[in-house]
Every structure is written in structure tokens, then in C-alpha cells.
Amino acid sequence: MxxxxxxxxxxxxxxxxxxxxxxxxxxxVLLVILGFLVIYPILMxxxxxxxxxxxxxxxxxxxxxxxxxxxxVLANPNVAEALANTLIACGGGTLIAVVVGLLFSWxxxxxxxxxxxxxxAASILPLFAxxxxxxxxxxxxxxxxxGLINTMFKWIGLDxxxxxxxxxxxxxxxxxxxxxxxxxxxxxxxxxxDPSLEExxxxxxxxxFATLFSVTFPLIMPAxxxxxxxxxxxMLGIYGIPAVLGAPxxxxxxxxxxxxxxxxxxxxxxxxxxxxxxxxxVTGLLVFLQQxxxxxxxxxxxxGKAFRPRSLDLGRWRWFTFGLGIVYLxxxxxxxxxxxxxxxFRKFMFIRDVSSLFDARQYSLMHFQSIFDNxxxxxxxxxxVEVGLITAVVGGALAFAIGYTIHRTRVTGRRWIxxxxxxxxxxxxxxxxxxxxxxxxxxxxxLYGTIWILALAFIARFMPDTVKSLSTxxxxxxxxxxxxxxxxxxxxxxxxxxxxxxxxxxxxIASMTLLFVLAIRELGSSLFLYTSNTMVxxxxxxDYYEGGNLGKTAAFSLVQTVLLGVLIGxxxxxxxxxxxxxxxxAG
Numbered sequence: 273m274x275x276x277x278x279x280x281x282x283x284x285x286x287x288x289x290x291x292x293x294x295x296x297x298x299x300x301v302l303l304v305i306l307g308f309l310v311i312y313p314i315l316m317x318x319x320x321x322x323x324x325x326x327x328x329x330x331x332x333x334x335x336x337x338x339x340x341x342x343x344x345v346l347a348n349p350n351v352a353e354a355l356a357n358t359l360i361a362c363g364g365g366t367l368i369a370v371v372v373g374l375l376f377s378w379x380x381x382x383x384x385x386x387x388x389x390x391x392x393a394a395s396i397l398p399l400f401a402x403x404x405x406x407x408x409x410x411x412x413x414x415x416x417x418x419g420l421i422n423t424m425f426k427w428i429g430l431d432x433x434x435x436x437x438x439x440x441x442x443x444x445x446x447x448x449x450x451x452x453x454x455x456x457x458x459x460x461x462x463x464x465x466d467p468s469l470e471e472x473x474x475x476x477x478x479x480x481f482a483t484l485f486s487v488t489f490p491l492i493m494p495a496x497x498x499x500x501x502x503x504x505x506x507m508l509g510i511y512g513i514p515a516v517l518g519a520p521x522x523x524x525x526x527x528x529x530x531x532x533x534x535x536x537x538x539x540x541x542x543x544x545x546x547x548x549x550x551x552x553x554v555t556g557l558l559v560f561l562q563q564x565x566x567x568x569x570x571x572x573x574x575x576g577k578a579f580r581p582r583s584l585d586l587g588r589w590r591w592f593t594f595g596l597g598i599v600y601l602x603x604x605x606x607x608x609x610x611x612x613x614x615x616x617f618r619k620f621m622f623i624r625d626v627s628s629l630f631d632a633r634q635y636s637l638m639h640f641q642s643i644f645d646n647x648x649x650x651x652x653x654x655x656x657v658e659v660g661l662i663t664a665v666v667g668g669a670l671a672f673a674i675g676y677t678i679h680r681t682r683v684t685g686r687r688w689i690x691x692x693x694x695x696x697x698x699x700x701x702x703x704x705x706x707x708x709x710x711x712x713x714x715x716x717x718x719l720y721g722t723i724w725i726l727a728l729a730f731i732a733r734f735m736p737d738t739v740k741s742l743s744t745x746x747x748x749x750x751x752x753x754x755x756x757x758x759x760x761x762x763x764x765x766x767x768x769x770x771x772x773x774x775x776x777x778x779x780x781i782a783s784m785t786l787l788f789v790l791a792i793r794e795l796g797s798s799l800f801l802y803t804s805n806t807m808v809x810x811x812x813x814x815d816y817y818e819g820g821n822l823g824k825t826a827a828f829s830l831v832q833t834v835l836l837g838v839l840i841g842x843x844x845x846x847x848x849x850x851x852x853x854x855x856x857x858a859g
Contacts, residue, residue, distance in 0.1 A: 299685035302677060305670065306692040309732040313707035314552075314699070320545035320710040341546040351547060354529040361442045361514065361525060362507040368447025369503045373454025374489070374496060376600065379593045381462040382488070384583045386590060391597030396456070398449040398604045400840065402793035404512030404813055405829045409608030410436050410445050411516050411817075412615045412826065418622060420611055420629075427626040437520040445513055448604050450503040457499030461492035480584065505558050508551065509700025511796045512810075516817060526551050527702045531799055534706070545710060548703040556698035612833070615826030616640070639827040643816070649828070651805075652812040653835070656792050659726045659808060663791040667731035668784035671738035676772065678739070679746040680754070697736040701796030704733045709800040721803045729801055730791040737790065738783045745779025746772075789836060809835075 322337045345351050376395045380388050398406070413420050414436025425432045435441065469491065473483045489496065511527040518528060526547060533544040586593060615621055617635040628634065643649045677683065678690045696704065708729045712720040719725040749772060757767040773780070795810040802811050809832050816825040 295681070295683040296685075298677070299683055299689065302674060302689050303685065303692070306674075306689065309728060309735070310692055310695055313704070313711040313732070314695075316711040317545050317548060317703070317707035320542055321549050324542055341542050342549075345543060345546045345550065350524070351526075351529065354524045354526050357439070357518075357523060358508065358525040358527075360439060361446060362504050364439075364443035365446025365450060365507050366500055366504045368443065369451040369454050370496065370500050372448060372451035372600065373456075373499060373503075374458050376451070376597065377455050377459035377462055378484075378488075379597065381459050382584050383586050383593060384590055385586065385593040385597070387594060387597075390601070391594070392459075394597055394601035394605065395459075396452045397601075399452045400789075400836065401449065401604075401608075402512065402795070402810065402832065402836070403449070403510050404516065404793075404795050404810060404817075405612075405833060406445060406449050406608060407513040407516030408813075408817060408822075408825050408829050409611045410441070412611040412621075412822065413607060414441055420614065420623070423623050423626065423629065436517055437523075438517075439523060442514060442517050442523065445517065446507050446510075448600075449513075450507055453503040453506065454496070454499035457495040457502070458492055461495035462488075465491055501558050501561060505555055505698075508555055508558075509702055509796060511702050511799065512814070515814065519818075527700070527796065530702055530706065534709075534800060541710070544706055548706045552699050552703045555700055555703075559698040609833075612826045612829050615822050616830050617827075618823065621822050639821075639823040640831075643824050643828050643831070648807060648812055652807050652809045653831075655723060655806055656809040659723055659730065660788040660791040662723070662727040663730040663734075664784040664788040666727065667734065667738055667787045668780060670731065671735065671742055671783060671787075672773075672776075672780060674735075675739050675742040675746050676768065679743055680749075680751075680772070693739055694736050696732055696734075699733070701733055701794060702799070704729050705797035705800035708797070720801070721806065723806050725801050726798060726806060726808065727791070729797045730787070730794055733794070733797055734787055734790050738787055741783040741786055742776070742779055745776040749775050785840070789839060792832075792836060792839070 321341050322339065324336050324338075324340070373395070376391060379385050380392045380395065385391065414422075414434050416422065416433065416435040416437060419434065419436070421434050422432075425434075436445070465488070470483050470487050473487045474480070478486065509527065511531065514523070514525045514528050515531075517523075518525065524532070530544050530547050530551070533540040533547065614629070616639055617637070619634055619636055619638060623629050674689055674693050678686050678693075699707075708725060709720075712718045712725055719728065753771050753775070754767050757771050762770065792808075793810060795814065798808050798811050799814075802808060807815075809828070813825065813828050813832065816828055
């Protein structure tokens, strides 16, 4: 008997040692992949900022290491001006985003405004619009000479003029398109807040207005600050909107300035790397601040007892709040879309008066014919779809492996995997592009010039978004289901294949769709990594705009918008089918 027990103990010890060995190997593989995707490009970017060698001509070199590039950049008045413009544009945009996002979250969650579903949908719709397309649409609407808004003002006899080729235009477009980040944070906090706190304030004699500012908003302040910081961080890394609205008046921000440095003759790669490092450090500090805020008072509004969110009866004012929602929908969706349609189908953008705007003879398909006669158009669509598919499949599989390791195992080293996979959230897309440029441009026979460098940059860039999206699905699966599979003799891979993957399938499809959409609309990283053979849609769209042909730009913007709409609709349909399948299996 003792011999059998000893033998069983020995077998279990051997099996445990085998699992530990496989777990160690698995963690090592994931860390190597993340090091290749994230750490290596950042180190090469830092090396580029510390040297004065040209990576194209001289390759990567460790000679002449110094901080001269940083000192030169910090003493450069153009950088100081670009930094000041960046802070003003992002600060002003964030202020508008907070006001708009907070207002609509309160209307949707806390009031009896009619058709709140429409307002809720309108509040997050701008998230799906590529920044470059939004910039082009508002350039058509708010151009000081040919803008549709100025044409309408003239028609109705108002001596008003708007000019979106300005700092105020940049601030306005930033604010309305990044308000959804504030909305999502604050709406969630308002839903979790116990209404008895507001009721106690009203019983004490406080008016609804005083309760709003003395109880409601202070209690969700962590969510407000967190949404504010996130929208500021996202604006810091945006290239498309300032490139369209700032270029006509030489209004440079850090992202447009970095791109300009790499396009000078000769290209100033080292200086661009130093500016990119500064932008990354600023973003990293803000992300750290956001994490501190989230780990602070964010749960103080959640009580231990059950409650239902209270709806404030606005009386006749509920139609006013409904009107605000309709105005927002018109401003962020309807007006830009109409502007793109008018510019895409109109032969010439000069509009003499309103009667000319409705003259059917002025419209044709010539811009669509022109863009599809250009072989680059179909090539860019093909390249975008190919990059999107590679990013979605490879990135989705990697995110699944990382998410499963972090949330469903207790292996040593999973915290490092979590930290490194989250690191790109502090790196703007444009900086990822510069880092990958530095990592691969000086290596002959490497990835530079292939479609894979774009896909790998996108996978690294959007890794935090994908892992975060998948985490919810992993956390919803009870551990007992996996334990039941293990009792039935299934191994780890068998349990993942038969239990975890089928139950998490809606989340996996949603995450892969998110990756596909983000890859199709990404411009910042693509700008530094594309070649004539690997040009993608977002780069060609910018090329059309910088070529001065607004009609072609608008037509191609519509093509990109329709393609994204079809993809999102199709993915939504697939996710619903997968969710129903999972429910059926669970039943």
C-alpha cells in the first residue's frame, strides 16, 4: 500500500513539474512576442533620439550617444509653439467634451427625456467616424471661402462667418467628436449611484439645480476626471483632424510637426524620435494620473443594497433636453454626412448661392469615376482589407492568449504580461509609427516595405483595447465550468477549445471586429510605414486632400464610411448569432 501511495505521489509531482515547465515556457513565449512587438520598437526609438546617425544610410549605430537631440528640441521655438498649440487644442477640446458628455449622460440616465435610446445612440456615434473623415467633412462645412455654413448664412441674410481653419475650429471638432469618452465613463457612474443621496439633499431643501452640482457631480467626480483625461490623451495622438484643419493656416501641433520632420529634406529622423519620446512621456504621465484617479473614489457611489436609478421629472423641459440630443445628432452625424455627399457628387465645389446648391445639373458621378480610375484606389482598399484581416486574426489570437493567461491562470509572470500588453495605451499611434520606422528601416531584408509591418504596428497599438474588450468575456465564465472539464479528463487546450472559446465567442468576434475597424481607420501609424505598394485607404485619403481635390476626397471618404458601416453591421450580426448560439448551448 505504501509503495502504491509513494508511486501516486511521485506521478502527481511529475505531472505538476511538467505543468510548471509548460507554464514557464508559455509565459516566456508570450513575453518574447510582446518584447518583439512593444519593447524593441520603443528601445529603438529611444536609441534614435540619443544618436545622430541616419538609419537609412548608416543603419543602426550605438556611436555618439548623447542628449543633444532632446536639448535641441526643447530649445526649438517651433516645438514650443507646436506644444502650446497641442495643449490649447486638446485642453479646449476636452472642456467641450466634458460639458457635452456629462450633459448627455445626465439626460439619458437621470431624466425622463423622451426617446432616450436615440440620444444614447447619438452620444456614441462619433466613435465610429475616422478622425480624418470628420476633419474633411468639417473643412467642407466650415471653410472661410467655400464653406456650406457660410453659404447658408449669406442666403438667410446673416452677416456671420465661420472659419474652421483655425484654433477654434480645431477645438470645436475635437470637443464634439471625443465627448463619447466622457459620456461612457459618466453614464456608467450615474447608473451605479444610489439615488437616495440626491433624495436626502432635496428633503433638506436643496433645489434640483443645487443637488446636481452639490451632490450628483461631486459624487461621480472620479468618472468625470477619468473621462476627461482619456479624451485628452486620445486627442494628443490624433493626426487627421489637425492635418486637415490646421494645415491651411500653418497651425502645427506635435503630431503634425513630427510628420513634417520626417518629410524634410533630408529627413530629420533623430529629431522626430526625440519629439515622439516627449509626446510619449506626456501621454504616459496622463495615463498614470488616470489610473490613480480610477483606483481612488470610483466605487464610493455603489451602495450595498439594491436600488433603481431615479428619473428626474423635467416636465415641459424634457422636450428641450430631447431637442439638445437632436441638435447634437445633426451636428456630429447629419451635417458632416450631408457635406460629404454634396462635395462628392458636385462637379465643382464653388457654390454661388443656395439655388445653385439644389441645381441637379451640378451633380454627377465624376469624382467616383475618377477615384476608381486610379489604380491606387483599389490597391489601397485591398491593402486595407488585407491589413485589417491580418490584424484581426493574429491580434485577436494573441489577445485571447494574453487575456486567458492574465484572467484564467495563476502562472508566475502573468503580471509582467499584463503590464507590457497595457503599455501601448500610453503611446500615441503616430509614435508607434515612428518607433516601428526606427526598428525596421535600417535592417536590410526586414519588415519595412511589407504589409506585415503595418499589421504588427496595429496589433501592438491596439493590444490594450483588444485585451480589455476580451477581459469582460473571460470574467463572465465561472471557473466551475473549467474545473468540470478537468474532472472529465480534458487538458488545458481541450478545456479552452470545448468550454472557454465557445462561451467567449461573442466577445472574441467583437474584439476581432474592433481590431479590424481600428486598423482600417488608423492613420497615425500608417503614415511612417507605408510604401507605394502598401498604401492603405487612410493614407490615400490624406493624399487626395493634400492634392487639393475636395471632390475626390469627399467621394473617397464616403467609400471608406460605407465600407466601415457594412463591416460594423456585418460584425454586429455575427456577434448576435454567436451570442444566441452560446445561450442555446448554455440552455
